[in-house]
Amino acid sequence: MLESLRRLGALIQREMIQLLRDRTTLGIALAIPFVELFLFAYAVDLTVDHIPTAVADLSLDDQSRALINALETAGYFDMDVYVADEEQVIRAIDAGQVRAGVVIPPGFSAQVERGNAQALILLDGSDSFTVQSGYSAASSIAQDRAMELMVKNTGRAGSRAGSSGSNLSGNLPISSPIRILYNPTMDDLTFIVPAMAGILLQLLAVNLTALSVVRERELGTIELLLITPARPMELMVAKMVPNILVTSLAMANIVLFSVYWFGVPFQGDPWLFAWLSLLFLVSGLGLGLLISTVAQTQKQAQQISMLLMLLSLLLTGFIYPRAPMPPLVQAVGNLIPLTYYVRIVRGIFTKGIGLTYIWNDVLALATYGAVVMVIAAATFKKRLD
Amino acid sequence: MTERIVICTQELVKQFNTRGGTVAAVDGIDLQVRRGETFGLIGPDGAGKTTATRVILGLLRRTDGRSSILGHDSMDDTYAIRACVGYVAQQFALPGDMTVMENIRFFANVHRVGRKERRQRIPKLLEFAGLDGFTSRPARLLSGGMKKKLALACSLVHQPQVVMLDEPTLGVDPVSRREFWNLLGILRAERELTIFVCTPYMDEAERCNRVGLMYRGKLIAHGTPAEVKGLVPGRLIEFTPSDFDRAMALVTGLEGVLEVQTYGLMLHVFVDETATRQQEIQCALSAQGITCKGMGEIEPGMEEAFIGLVRRARDSQ
Numbered sequence: 001m002l003e004s005l006r007r008l009g010a011l012i013q014r015e016m017i018q019l020l021r022d023r024t025t026l027g028i029a030l031a032i033p034f035v036e037l038f039l040f041a042y043a044v045d046l047t048v049d050h051i052p053t054a055v056a057d058l059s060l061d062d063q064s065r066a067l068i069n070a071l072e073t074a075g076y077f078d079m080d081v082y083v084a085d086e087e088q089v090i091r092a093i094d095a096g097q098v099r100a101g102v103v104i105p106p107g108f109s110a111q112v113e114r115g116n117a118q119a120l121i122l123l124d125g126s127d128s129f130t131v132q133s134g135y136s137a138a139s140s141i142a143q144d145r146a147m148e149l150m151v152k153n154t155g156r157a158g159s160r161a162g163s164s165g166s167n168l169s170g171n172l173p174i175s176s177p178i179r180i181l182y183n184p185t186m187d188d189l190t191f192i193v194p195a196m197a198g199i200l201l202q203l204l205a206v207n208l209t210a211l212s213v214v215r216e217r218e219l220g221t222i223e224l225l226l227i228t229p230a231r232p233m234e235l236m237v238a239k240m241v242p243n244i245l246v247t248s249l250a251m252a253n254i255v256l257f258s259v260y261w262f263g264v265p266f267q268g269d270p271w272l273f274a275w276l277s278l279l280f281l282v283s284g285l286g287l288g289l290l291i292s293t294v295a296q297t298q299k300q301a302q303q304i305s306m307l308l309m310l311l312s313l314l315l316t317g318f319i320y321p322r323a324p325m326p327p328l329v330q331a332v333g334n335l336i337p338l339t340y341y342v343r344i345v346r347g348i349f350t351k352g353i354g355l356t357y358i359w360n361d362v363l364a365l366a367t368y369g370a371v372v373m374v375i376a377a378a379t380f381k382k383r384l385d
Numbered sequence: 386m387t388e389r390i391v392i393c394t395q396e397l398v399k400q401f402n403t404r405g406g407t408v409a410a411v412d413g414i415d416l417q418v419r420r421g422e423t424f425g426l427i428g429p430d431g432a433g434k435t436t437a438t439r440v441i442l443g444l445l446r447r448t449d450g451r452s453s454i455l456g457h458d459s460m461d462d463t464y465a466i467r468a469c470v471g472y473v474a475q476q477f478a479l480p481g482d483m484t485v486m487e488n489i490r491f492f493a494n495v496h497r498v499g500r501k502e503r504r505q506r507i508p509k510l511l512e513f514a515g516l517d518g519f520t521s522r523p524a525r526l527l528s529g530g531m532k533k534k535l536a537l538a539c540s541l542v543h544q545p546q547v548v549m550l551d552e553p554t555l556g557v558d559p560v561s562r563r564e565f566w567n568l569l570g571i572l573r574a575e576r577e578l579t580i581f582v583c584t585p586y587m588d589e590a591e592r593c594n595r596v597g598l599m600y601r602g603k604l605i606a607h608g609t610p611a612e613v614k615g616l617v618p619g620r621l622i623e624f625t626p627s628d629f630d631r632a633m634a635l636v637t638g639l640e641g642v643l644e645v646q647t648y649g650l651m652l653h654v655f656v657d658e659t660a661t662r663q664q665e666i667q668c669a670l671s672a673q674g675i676t677c678k679g680m681g682e683i684e685p686g687m688e689e690a691f692i693g694l695v696r697r698a699r700d701s702q
């Protein structure tokens with residue numbers, strides 16, 4: 001045991017020296033997820049506000065103008081085109097002239113008075129980010145308006161609100177049915193950014209260990225590493241330790257960046273999040289070691305990790321919900337650590353829920369990490385062939 | 386008696402699976418290296434020297450046969466072997482980012498050399514290898530000869546009883562090569578180190594106590610350099626003909642000529658008997674108008690023996 005620790009110390013020192021000496025690689029490793037997240041979120045951000053919008057206002061009264069105003073001043077919608085009816089709105093979206101539409105039926109003010117007003121918002125579903133941000137913007141604005149009107153209503157109705165005001169939402173005078181054309185379901189931006197951080201960190205973790213082992217094989221330095229008395233398990237742990245530090249640093253950067261730059265709210269327990277993220281990173285590094293036992297060259301390792309990236313985008317629930325997938329496809333998704341982490345990160349980061357709600361994913365991730373390490377240790381070669 | 390045998394192989398076979406089928410890089414070799422001797426495994430490129438060394442060290446899985454170092458089986462007692470053997474690989478295999486000192490320290494630490502011994506041994510080894518002025522230089526910036534010496538120093542830091550050196554002077558200038566061999570000589574004298582060295586250079590083969598000649602995975606001859614030289618029959622005549630190609634064709638067909646080798650612009654001719662054959666060759670050549678300079682008998686060296694033995698092995702396969 002003590003022998004093993006002393007060898008491990010030597011091996012870790014060897015890795016750390018090389019890691020710190022190769023500043024360029026280290027810098028790139030730290031910067032890439034950062035830049036990717038920035039570009040990604042910035043691209044999303046661009047489509048979020050100032051969505052070109054067509055308006056068909058069939059009422060042209062005070063209330064309808066106030067609603068259009070509210071949608072416009074919030075900055076999400078630009079009322080570029082005014083048309084006569086719903087059909088022309090759809091045509092404008094089809095033509096690519098606008099990406100959203102608002103249709104206000106005739107007699108809107110009167111309907112607001114009666115408490116059954118309806119406005120229609122149409123969104124171009126072929127652009128998923130428009131849908132997402134348009135959806136959340138429109139629904140919150142409509143709700144704000146509704147609450148405002150609601151307050152006016154109840155104020156006018158006086159004592160009646162006091163006795164039967166138990167169910168406010170049931171009495172909302174404006175409901176805005178939102179019809180999403182072409183692509184009916186999308187996640188919220190705040191759901192995507194934390195999971196995006198997960199996918200980028202997974203890629204980084206897998207690449208770091210896989211490439212570091214394969215590079216030694218390509219350079220031939222593996223030969224003099226294998227001729228030492230170091231056991232495969234020690235070699236593996238030594239390959240992971242410095243990379244745990246690098247990926248943890250990258251993870252912390254990304255989380256801080258998401259919260260303070262993009263304003264994605266962090267709702268949960270930071271320590272719980274940190275520990276579970278560490279577990280996720282270790283699983284990713286272990287997966288990288290497993291890949292290194294298969295890949296002979298850096299190019300092969302990179303191809304495998306690109307495949308993993310693609311599968312992660314499709315199968316982990318990052319974008320597409322997993323429930324409707326056939327069992328076999330779901331099983332493939334279960335081989336990717338991100339599958340468990342997506343639910344964990346959304347649970348803690350976005351929803352602010354505790355361990356009690358996500359313990360089965362935590363357990364699954366821990367099991368996954370352990371299994372990957374055991375398989376990697378069993379296949380990690382103590383010989384050259 | 387057997388405990389004097391340090392490295393031992395029996396019918397050792399190593400096959401590689403390639404797309405074109407299996408290739409036997411090592412094809413049944415029997416070797417015995419004794420304690421304190423310098424054993425040279427010599428052979429042309431691709432003979433299987435590196436592969437044999439790696440299998441004996443347990444770096445490659447063997448296909449068949451047995452091999453052991455100091456009684457430790459290459460496959461089963463791999464870690465016991467690693468504790469008592471030093472190895473210098475054919476290509477430079479130390480991380481180039483790490484300095485001379487960091488590299489040698491790593492090997493000391495990973496072999497759990499105690500702090501006190503480490504403090505004594507490392508400066509001594511660096512001085513011995515002529516690297517004491519370069520301790521903080523990254524390994525990749527060393528010259529070819531210095532890289533080899535660093536690799537040797539790293540392989541010795543845990544005081545192994547055996548070192549296995551795979552073409553340790555490949556790509557090294559003649560002066561450094563001589564220095565390197567002088568270092569090995571000192572080590573052998575000082576601590577009875579057993580040295581196993583792979584080399585394609587015949588002058589290095591002459592420096593070994595015993596050599597094994599490897600060709601296409603087989604050991605085609607072994608013994609002391611003198612014994613190996615004695616395996617080639619006949620006497621050797623050397624001369625420089627005026628018309629090289631025609632002279633060679635002519636001499637090859639003469640009676641009593643056993644073998645003709647080229648040596649630069651000279652021909653080396655093995656004959657069964659010197660005096661008369663020398664006359665006959667001279668006559669035959671001058672009849673065709675070819676003159677020859679500097680004809681005389683010489684002692685066959687390792688190189689002539691090597692070429693002769695390899696050619697014989699190739700003809701018989």
Ligand SMILES: Nc1ncnc2c1ncn2[C@@H]1O[C@H](COP(=O)(O)OP(=O)(O)OP(=O)(O)O)[C@@H](O)[C@H]1O
Nearest residue numbers: 401403408410428429430431432433434435436437
């Ligand atoms: N990993 C491998 N896979 C397939 N064939 C191999 C492998 N390693 C070596 N060989 C083949 O085995 C044979 C012996 O190679 P080896 O490197 O042992 O020769 P060598 O005597 O060391 O040659 P050199 O003097 O060029 O280093 C060669 O024909 C080589 O192509």
Ligand SMILES: [Mg+2]
Nearest residue numbers: 434435436475
């Ligand atoms: Mg070789």
